[in-house]
Amino acid sequence: MASPQFSSFYPDFLVQRIWERCIKCKRCVKECSYGVHVWDEKKKTLLADDSKCVGCHRCEAMCPTKALVIRRHPSDFREHALWTPWHIKNIYKQADQGGVLLTSTGCAQPYKNYFDHLVLDACQVTNPPIDPLREPMELRTFIGPKPESLEIEKVNGKFRLKKRLPPLIQLEVPIMFAAMSYGAISLHVHQGLARAARDLGTLYNTGEGGLHASLYEYGSNTIVQCASGRFGLHVDYLNAGVAIEIKIGQGAKPGIGGHLPGEKVTEEISKTRMIPVGSDAISPAPHHDIYSIEDLRGLIFALKEATEYKKLVFVKIAAVHNVAAIASGIVRAGADAVVIDGLRGGTGAAPTMFRDYIGIPIELAISAVDKRLREEGIRHRASIIASGGIRNSADVVKAIALGADAVYIGTAALIAVGCTMCQRCYTGKCPWGIATNNPELIKRLPPDVAYEKIYNLVKGWALEIKEMLGAMGINSIESLKGNRDKLRAVGLTEKEMEILEVKHAGE
Amino acid sequence: MPFELNASIYHYSQVNNLIREAIAKGEKELILTGVNGHRYLFAGVSAEVRAKIYGTPGLDLGCFMRGPRLEVFGNVQDGAGNTMDEGKIVVHGMGGDVIGYAMRGGKIHIYGDVGYRVGIHMKSYQDKVPVIIIGGKAGDFLGEYMAGGVIILLGMNTIYPERPIAGIYLGTGMHGGKIYVRGKVKESYLGLGLKPYPLDGDDEKELERLLKEYCDDFQMDLSEVLKEDFVKIIPYTHRPYGKIYAY
Ligand code: SF4
Numbered sequence: 234m235a236s237p238q239f240s241s242f243y244p245d246f247l248v249q250r251i252w253e254r255c256i257k258c259k260r261c262v263k264e265c266s267y268g269v270h271v272w273d274e275k276k277k278t279l280l281a282d283d284s285k286c287v288g289c290h291r292c293e294a295m296c297p298t299k300a301l302v303i304r305r306h307p308s309d310f311r312e313h314a315l316w317t318p319w320h321i322k323n324i325y326k327q328a329d330q331g332g333v334l335l336t337s338t339g340c341a342q343p344y345k346n347y348f349d350h351l352v353l354d355a356c357q358v359t360n361p362p363i364d365p366l367r368e369p370m371e372l373r374t375f376i377g378p379k380p381e382s383l384e385i386e387k388v389n390g391k392f393r394l395k396k397r398l399p400p401l402i403q404l405e406v407p408i409m410f411a412a413m414s415y416g417a418i419s420l421h422v423h424q425g426l427a428r429a430a431r432d433l434g435t436l437y438n439t440g441e442g443g444l445h446a447s448l449y450e451y452g453s454n455t456i457v458q459c460a461s462g463r464f465g466l467h468v469d470y471l472n473a474g475v476a477i478e479i480k481i482g483q484g485a486k487p488g489i490g491g492h493l494p495g496e497k498v499t500e501e502i503s504k505t506r507m508i509p510v511g512s513d514a515i516s517p518a519p520h521h522d523i524y525s526i527e528d529l530r531g532l533i534f535a536l537k538e539a540t541e542y543k544k545l546v547f548v549k550i551a552a553v554h555n556v557a558a559i560a561s562g563i564v565r566a567g568a569d570a571v572v573i574d575g576l577r578g579g580t581g582a583a584p585t586m587f588r589d590y591i592g593i594p595i596e597l598a599i600s601a602v603d604k605r606l607r608e609e610g611i612r613h614r615a616s617i618i619a620s621g622g623i624r625n626s627a628d629v630v631k632a633i634a635l636g637a638d639a640v641y642i643g644t645a646a647l648i649a650v651g652c653t654m655c656q657r658c659y660t661g662k663c664p665w666g667i668a669t670n671n672p673e674l675i676k677r678l679p680p681d682v683a684y685e686k687i688y689n690l691v692k693g694w695a696l697e698i699k700e701m702l703g704a705m706g707i708n709s710i711e712s713l714k715g716n717r718d719k720l721r722a723v724g725l726t727e728k729e730m731e732i733l734e735v736k737h738a739g740e
Numbered sequence: 741m742p743f744e745l746n747a748s749i750y751h752y753s754q755v756n757n758l759i760r761e762a763i764a765k766g767e768k769e770l771i772l773t774g775v776n777g778h779r780y781l782f783a784g785v786s787a788e789v790r791a792k793i794y795g796t797p798g799l800d801l802g803c804f805m806r807g808p809r810l811e812v813f814g815n816v817q818d819g820a821g822n823t824m825d826e827g828k829i830v831v832h833g834m835g836g837d838v839i840g841y842a843m844r845g846g847k848i849h850i851y852g853d854v855g856y857r858v859g860i861h862m863k864s865y866q867d868k869v870p871v872i873i874i875g876g877k878a879g880d881f882l883g884e885y886m887a888g889g890v891i892i893l894l895g896m897n898t899i900y901p902e903r904p905i906a907g908i909y910l911g912t913g914m915h916g917g918k919i920y921v922r923g924k925v926k927e928s929y930l931g932l933g934l935k936p937y938p939l940d941g942d943d944e945k946e947l948e949r950l951l952k953e954y955c956d957d958f959q960m961d962l963s964e965v966l967k968e969d970f971v972k973i974i975p976y977t978h979r980p981y982g983k984i985y986a987y
């Protein structure tokens with residue numbers, strides 16, 4: 234007797250069809266890539282298999298008569314504070330199939346969100362706020378090492394720098410797009426990100442899947458990534474962008490590598506990654522040429538030497554317990570920027586236990602790293618780029634006030650192009666055409682639409698950041714960096730405030 | 741007249757600059773003497789040139805390079821051929837750790853022994869099939885995560901007669917490519933799930949072709965090398981992670 238599949242008994246979602254509205258156009262059948270909706274030719278009716286629904290809301294959004302409602306399944310287990318349905322269903326899945334639970338996006342557990350316990354300052358009476366519509370407000374940020382001191386000389390009555398500054402990357406907004414590989418997301422999203430980055434004066438990141446031939450023209454707005462799998466990594470690729478990011482780890486799955494399943498390695502992906510069609514693309518947990526800070530220095534300078542010192546080298550790590558000490562080592566190893574990806578950093582695929590339970594919140598990590606680098610007198614040698622759970626422009630402002638130079642956004646950019654956070658990117662069937670490379674599905678999100686949405690989002694955030702800076706009475710983002718005086722805590726412990734270096738509200 | 745450079749008085753960055761300048765001027769033959777731990781020589785160089793290198797190149801010789809053919813009269817340190825794309829490195833001596841990490845094309849011929857973690861994550865793509873041939877013995881983790889290409893281990897020109905031909909975890913996690921070993925290899929030294937197999941006709945042809953070039957490089961006698969039987973180690977699956985998830 235075949236053993237029962239307990240996990241199929243209790244669907245997560247209920248597909249509700251309002252029959253009075255349904256015109257049986259079969260659009261839902263076409264839209265659902267999970268095969269939930271089926272047309273029964275004999276009975277001339279539509280059927281729905283709830284157990285396959287992932288709750289992406291695509292069918293609901295596309296239904297021309299709004300005849301569909303996707304709801305959390307109302308069938309309840311008896312309440313139990315410890316054994317919630319999530320735990321029960323996870324156990325069913327593993328008992329049915331054995332193996333590792335897989336998921337996508339960032340940490341879904343309700344850990345304390347420090348951004349939500351920090352409030353910003355504003356001017357009242359004694360110092361007037363600045364109106365960004367009347368006065369210049371600068372969001373321009375420079376990424377890379379700054380000199381220890383500036384020497385200025387006077388030539389023909391004019392002041393100028395004695396020594397030229399080391400190469401720096403100029404960003405018009407302190408928001409960049411986080412590494413998401415072609416393979417994990419569609420080429421259309423990459424094209425949208427690249428164009429948006431160019432028009433916004435910022436950078437997008439190729440992720441570790443190589444660079445598609447159509448994207449080389451966006452070089453001056455590109456960060457290329459060098460991860461342990463070294464996919465599609467060759468000299469043209471290294472020279473294609475303005476920076477190379479060595480990926481050591483990522484917040485969604487610290488301590489493990491990446492893995493693009495063979496099913497996702499299509500013809501185009503295969504060309505870009507330079508691996509055969511259908512083969513698993515496995516990135517080992519560590520770079521096996523890096524077992525120490527000294528080895529990391531080896532790779533940083535190998536990349537610099539190979540690109541004739543024209544590119545900045547970033548090193549990306551997941552925020553873990555010892556993040557401050559590790560970041561210090563990274564800066565000493567010669568990195569031009571340290572990228573810290575916090576507990577809530579997203580992913581196309583990660584074991585659930587890793588996504589939800591490994592790593593530390595980005596807010597604490599930014600502050601700890603900034604503090605450590607300042608104490609050691611090396612803060613100027615590298616920029617800090619923070620990522621993982623930045624949801625709005627206030628989060629950006631808070632991250633910078635805690636010590637970051639700039640932030641990366643990933644999930645927010647995907648939500649901007651329609652992602653509904655169904656957290657099933659790993660299936661490669663994203664019905665919104667984002668986390669997929671199925672040639673039919675990717676048509677649902679054309680590059681122009683991706684570009685427009687992402688551009689609009691960051692433009693909106695940039696305006697908000699200017700308003701917030703103006704309200705605080707400062708006219709450049711540089712003056713906000715590490716400026717914890719602009720933050721106050723609401724409901725944090727002494728220890729938390731000590732790590733964040735912030736005072737409590739009312740102090 | 742080849743371009744000649746005494747590297748001993750320069751920092752590696754200067755040496756690389758001089759190499760690049762010479763190549764830009766159209767030099768096709770280069771000779772480097774006095775090489776003593778210089779790192780990253782020929783890093784990222786993309787050109788069809790030949791170089792003779794005397795001394796001991798340091799970390800990451802020829803990393804990311806595409807095309808150069810380097811002949812080293814001495815040993816090479818760790819990371820030679822790191823993520824290399826095309827070209828060739830011939831070493832008349834021994835090699836350190838992580839030789840040919842993630843290399844995608846070209847050849848590395850080492851006369852003697854090599855260290856740990858050699859040929860990790862080599863991969864092939866279309867007509868690019870990277871090859872590493874080791875005349876001596878290898879340390880642990882040879883060919884780990886191998887995704888493509890060929891590694892040949894001879895165990896002949898070794899200064900460690902007492903050691904086994906390869907260290908432990910040979911080919912662990914390999915999901916593509918082939919490792920040929922001359923003589924026998926203890927199964928307990930192989931990565932989980934791997935087994936040594938006898939060669940078939942195509943393997944023998946491939947092996948002979950690759951070894952002929954190797955023997956020419958070092959004036960070795962091919963018939964001597966082929967006197968012993970070889971075994972091959974191939975992946976037991978191309979999808980090592982295909983079945984570990986529960987959805
Ligand atoms: S399209 Fe999405 S929401 Fe609709 S049935 Fe399919 S999986 Fe569920």
Ligand code: SF4
Pocket residue numbers: 289337338647651652653654655656657658659662663664665666667668
């Ligand atoms: S990108 Fe697509 S698959 Fe991933 S969470 Fe968003 S909607 Fe779901």
